[in-house]
Amino acid sequence: MALRSDDFSINTVIGEGSTVSGDLRINGSVRLDGDVRGDLDTDGNVQIGERARLCGNLTAKSAIVGGIVLGDIIAKESVTLLSSAAVIGDIISQKVRIEEKVIFHGHCISIEDEAKYLAASERYLEAKAIRTKAAFA
Template sequence: MSSDSNSSRNQPGFSGKNITAFLGKETYFKGVIQFEGTMRIDGKVDGEIISNHTLIIGDTAEIEGSVKVRTVVCGGRVTGEIESGDSIHLVKPSKVRAKIQTKSLLVEEGVIFNGQCEMPESQNGDAEKAKK
């Protein structure tokens, strides 16, 4: 394992605590994944991932398709779309080619992100505009 792989494991969200679902490094899944709690993926997924909770994408993970979750911490590869109701944290060595929609995006140095990002205005900002 390279030092890059070890460093991403020390990032927020990569702890083994509170993980309720896990897809291992040698696992391939095609279809729709729905989960409660926190899920960590280290394998390959081709399809759709849906949850109102947290998804951790490990540095060996490869996801192609659509991700719709509350919070994402990504150290792996994602191609497709990521929609987060809360936040997306891209950590080294992630490579993301996706259309992203989120309220908060944090991209660490060393991450490769090619795509589009939409960040909707906060509801408070919309309410202030409506008052005027």
């Protein structure tokens, strides 16, 4: 049975005090209150609590961030950075909301039109892959 949280159900919870190392692929929505060292990829929504830390990239349908993310956030529908959030990385989403007192260092691509969003995010990811390969050449 999934937990209820505002406007969506949560299928997976990584609780406070938990540490996970390695990339995660999760079906459904996620609540992160612990630490993850690796990429988090889900087809659902993600809530990152105030004391949570993600050291890796986040891919989701939507994301609400209250903790620390050291990596890129790609969330097709929306990204919300709460006042307690710190993000060091790029954000790609159709809608982005950033509250006061957020620490954000990176680039932001926010385009509501779906076709333009998909084209822009694809170009961004291709350019990032080229830069990464060049850095290791």
